[in-house]
Amino acid sequence: MGQKPSIRPPFGLKHKRVYAGAMTSGYQADFRMLYGQLSPQGRRLAAEVTAGMADHLDEVRWAVAAQILVEIPELASAPRELLEGLDRTIDAYMTLLRGMLGTWADPSTAIVPPEAIEWSREVAAQGYPVEVLLKVYRLGHAGLWQIWVRELSVQARDATLQAETSAATWAYVISYLEAVINPIVAVHQAERERLLRRDQSIAEAELRRILRGDVVDAHAAGSRLRYRLDRWHLGFVLWAEGHDDELGAQLSRAAAEVVDQLGYTGNAIVVPAARGVLHGWLGEWQAPNRSVRPDLDRGIHVAFGDPATGIAGFRQSHEQAKHAHRVAQLARVVPACTHYRDVAVAALLSADPAHARKFVASTLGDVLDRDDADQLLETIAVYQQEGLSLNRAAARLHVHRNTVTYRVRKVLESTGEEDAGSLRLRAAVMLAGLVSPQGG
Numbered sequence: 001m002g003q004k005p006s007i008r009p010p011f012g013l014k015h016k017r018v019y020a021g022a023m024t025s026g027y028q029a030d031f032r033m034l035y036g037q038l039s040p041q042g043r044r045l046a047a048e049v050t051a052g053m054a055d056h057l058d059e060v061r062w063a064v065a066a067q068i069l070v071e072i073p074e075l076a077s078a079p080r081e082l083l084e085g086l087d088r089t090i091d092a093y094m095t096l097l098r099g100m101l102g103t104w105a106d107p108s109t110a111i112v113p114p115e116a117i118e119w120s121r122e123v124a125a126q127g128y129p130v131e132v133l134l135k136v137y138r139l140g141h142a143g144l145w146q147i148w149v150r151e152l153s154v155q156a157r158d159a160t161l162q163a164e165t166s167a168a169t170w171a172y173v174i175s176y177l178e179a180v181i182n183p184i185v186a187v188h189q190a191e192r193e194r195l196l197r198r199d200q201s202i203a204e205a206e207l208r209r210i211l212r213g214d215v216v217d218a219h220a221a222g223s224r225l226r227y228r229l230d231r232w233h234l235g236f237v238l239w240a241e242g243h244d245d246e247l248g249a250q251l252s253r254a255a256a257e258v259v260d261q262l263g264y265t266g267n268a269i270v271v272p273a274a275r276g277v278l279h280g281w282l283g284e285w286q287a288p289n290r291s292v293r294p295d296l297d298r299g300i301h302v303a304f305g306d307p308a309t310g311i312a313g314f315r316q317s318h319e320q321a322k323h324a325h326r327v328a329q330l331a332r333v334v335p336a337c338t339h340y341r342d343v344a345v346a347a348l349l350s351a352d353p354a355h356a357r358k359f360v361a362s363t364l365g366d367v368l369d370r371d372d373a374d375q376l377l378e379t380i381a382v383y384q385q386e387g388l389s390l391n392r393a394a395a396r397l398h399v400h401r402n403t404v405t406y407r408v409r410k411v412l413e414s415t416g417e418e419d420a421g422s423l424r425l426r427a428a429v430m431l432a433g434l435v436s437p438q439g440g
Contacts, residue, residue: 038168043104045165049151050101053094061090064143071139072132082126085119090140092116097144097176101169107176112183120184124191133188134181141177145170207271211315218311227267227283232309234285235317237325238270238278241299241334251278254300261292279321281314292337303328303338323347330434349431356435363428366414379407380420381429388421 038046053060065086069076075083092113100107123133149166156162206224209216218229238255240247255270255278262282270280285307292302305320307313320340327346328338340347350356360368367373379397383404386392394401408420417425 038104038165039161041161042165042168045152045156045161046104046169047102049148049155049165050098052151052155053098053148057091057094060094060144060147061087063147064090064140067143068136068139072135074128074132075136078126082119082122085115085122086136088115089113089119093140093180094144097173100176101172104172107172108179110176110179112180116180116184117187120187121191124188125195130185130188130192133184137177137181137184141173145173204271207269210311211318213315216311221311225269227269227281229311229314231284232307233314233317234282234307235305235314235319235321236280236282237273237303237321238280239301239325240276241301247276248272250298251276251300254298255280258292258302277325279318281318301328301334301336301338303340305340320344326350327434332433346430346434349427350434353435356431360428360431360435363424364415364432367411368432370410370414376407376411376414377429377432379404380411380425381433383408384421384426384429 068086075086092115096110096113099105100110120133123136148169152162152166152169156165203225206216206221210221210229222229236258238251238258240251240254252270259268259282264282264285266285267283268280269283270278273279303321303324305317305322305324308316324338324340324343324347327343327350328334330350364377367376370376379393382396383390383393386396390401390404393404397404411425412418412420415425415428419425
């Protein structure tokens with residue numbers, strides 16, 4: 001691009017209120033008064049200066065484009081089509097501004113050139129944020145202004161007239177910019193939103209194909225999801241209790257907090273699954289941090305699958321997380337964090353809730369009708385978990401071992417079982433805390 005052009009924006013051009021289209025009505029009124037009071041001599045001078053600039057439009061365009069590419073280096077490596085679009089946009093704006101200044105037309109009536117509208121879409125399509133677009137316009141209009149002032153100083157003979165015309169033209173350019181900046185920002189944002197919706201739609205369709213078990217190409221699907229599928233994955237389900245209007249935003253913040261607690265910095269997918277439920281995956285992940293603790297005060301809970309690899313592992317970890325989620329919701333007190341490996345047997349046993357309820361009722365029999373049913377079930381569960389050790393169960397329950405012996409005997413008598421550690425009794429006791437025998 002050669003040496004950096006010696007074009008500098010005048011004082012005030014960097015004020016964001018001007019370029020974000022957020023000037024107050026007081027500012028706008030001041031600008032209108034300033035350019036509206038330019039004398040007929042000043043308007044003739046402005047027209048002459050504008051006509052004189054037509055003799056070196058190529059120089060003007062080059063200088064403006066060079067300033068933009070120097071100040072915004074990320075655009076220098078943009079595709080050729082985008083840079084060509086920038087040249088067309090500069091040409092279109094110079095033509096429009098020259099015509100309006102030449103006739104001193106009301107700048108608030110300026111209509112954005114089609115070239116500028118199209119370029120705004122292209123900027124969005126290339127992934128550049130609106131801040132880059134605003135900076136282009138700030139630098140572009142600053143460059144045009146400086147060149148215009150230079151030409152004004154050459155042609156003006158009267159210092160007072162020059163100062164009057166310069167001030168009025170400055171106000172004119174600001175009002176002109178105010179008229180054109182909002183539409184191009186709106187176009188950029190609309191295009192970004194359209195592309196985002198398109199990308200989300202493509203990603204959601206790809207996700208459905210993967211979870212459905214369709215045969216997919218891992219590399220192509222990963223590109224569409226922007227997530228590598230040939231690595232390890234940790235699936236999770238995040239959900240919240242309640243029906244707050246801001247539930248979606250609350251869950252998104254909670255997901256970020258959970259990921260932060262894990263110390264995870266890799267690629268992730270988080271998608272809404274239903275009201276109050278998010279499904280997510282952490283890529284390149286093998287070992288969940290069991291210290292994760294969602295904010296129970298806000299009713300936030302999380303369930304993890306086991307880490308698994310590849311597309312099959314992506315599905316598997318997700319399914320396990322959903323099973324862990326289901327089991328957690330069956331519990332009388334929903335835990336903050338549930339890992340599939342801790343509830344895998346319960347998930348298997350409770351897969352058919354109706355069948356499970358009948359099994360619990362038929363196995364535990366009269367135990368469930370006793371006033372001390374909860375106490376008996378807690379004791380037998382701890383006794384089973386402690387390998388049928390009376391001493392360890394008593395220590396855990398903070399009771400005498402004879403109390404454990406009594407309660408276990410009552411369970412066996414009420415159920416007709418002879419072995420407190422039988423598979424049938426273990427399964428029934430585990431399910432008793434998850435399904436209600438009185439359920440439908």
